[in-house]
Amino acid sequence: MIVVSVQREPFSLDAALSRLAMAGPGAVASFTGLVRRDDGVEELLLEHYPAMTEATLHQLAEAAQARFGLAGVVIVHRIGALVPGDPIVLVATAAAHRQAALDACAFLIDRLKTDAPFWKREQRGGVARWVAPRAADDQAADRWR
Amino acid sequence: MVRLLYFAWVRERIGLDEEVVDPPAEVATIADLVGWLHGRSAGHAAAFADPAQLRAAIDQRFAPLAAPLAGAREIALFPPVTGG
Numbered sequence: 001m002i003v004v005s006v007q008r009e010p011f012s013l014d015a016a017l018s019r020l021a022m023a024g025p026g027a028v029a030s031f032t033g034l035v036r037r038d039d040g041v042e043e044l045l046l047e048h049y050p051a052m053t054e055a056t057l058h059q060l061a062e063a064a065q066a067r068f069g070l071a072g073v074v075i076v077h078r079i080g081a082l083v084p085g086d087p088i089v090l091v092a093t094a095a096a097h098r099q100a101a102l103d104a105c106a107f108l109i110d111r112l113k114t115d116a117p118f119w120k121r122e123q124r125g126g127v128a129r130w131v132a133p134r135a136a137d138d139q140a141a142d143r144w145r
Numbered sequence: 146m147v148r149l150l151y152f153a154w155v156r157e158r159i160g161l162d163e164e165v166v167d168p169p170a171e172v173a174t175i176a177d178l179v180g181w182l183h184g185r186s187a188g189h190a191a192a193f194a195d196p197a198q199l200r201a202a203i204d205q206r207f208a209p210l211a212a213p214l215a216g217a218r219e220i221a222l223f224p225p226v227t228g229g
Contacts, residue, residue: 033229046228047153049221052205077228089229109229117202117221118228119153130154133225 001072001094002065004057006048008080016074016092023071025094029101031109037084040124046079046088049117053077056116060108068104070095075108077118107144114141147214149182151192152223155199158192168214175201175220176210192222200225 001023005011013030020028035044061073072094082088091108095101120131150163172181176196183193193199201208202221214220 048228049150049152049202049205049223051219052202052221055205113229114226115207116228117152117223117226119224120227121153130224131227133227137229 002058002061003072003074004054004061005076006050006053006057006079007076008078010087011076011078011090013090013092016076016090020072020074020092020094023094025071025101026096027098027101028092028094029098029105030090030092031105032087033089033109035082035084035086035088041084041122042125043123044082044084044086044088045121045123045128046077046082047119047121048077048079052117057112060111060115063111064093064104064108067107068093068095068100070100070104073104073108075112077112077116079118110137110140110144113137147217148219150219150221152221154224155192155222159186159188161188173213173215174210175203175208175212175214175222178214178220179210179222198224 017028057075064073070093074092076090078088091105093101093104121128146165146167148165151159156162168181172178179193179196182189200223203217204219
């Protein structure tokens, strides 16, 4: 079972985990990314490539399902204007055992950061700036290749 | 004719989110296209000043700048992605 959504609205972690539990796994795991509040960010704007985004996330979910033998994958990514503390992204997985569920969450969020067509623009002190990619994100994604 | 889509600071510098262009036959790769587009306006020149900062997709699949354009219907040009 694969569920992918790109949406402006907030998402429900409970709803995602309940949906995965219906697949009858022994384990569900999840990762939620939030807008960081620690460095003066007032707003985060998320832009994406609509015709490509959901297909890319679906391919990542299929890759995770095949690699880790998952019973289910949920990926939700928000777009539009967000503020510190807002949830941005959710990946959740269901598997027979914990290791596959946990590893698959790490795989999905690491690869999503480098492989999905989203761009973040931060606003601080009224000044907007496009976020630059981090080498650490490339390294995190590379460990799954 | 090929449809071009621009995202993030590429879109902002050019001032367009998309346009349709008809590049000459000698424009064979995405890198050639970027070089050709550079001369279209000051905004294009600003967006394409440093091709090392650009990433691309052909028909909604990521492609290196050396990729050939042959048969492409939609080409997107954008900065490195920063989602998640």
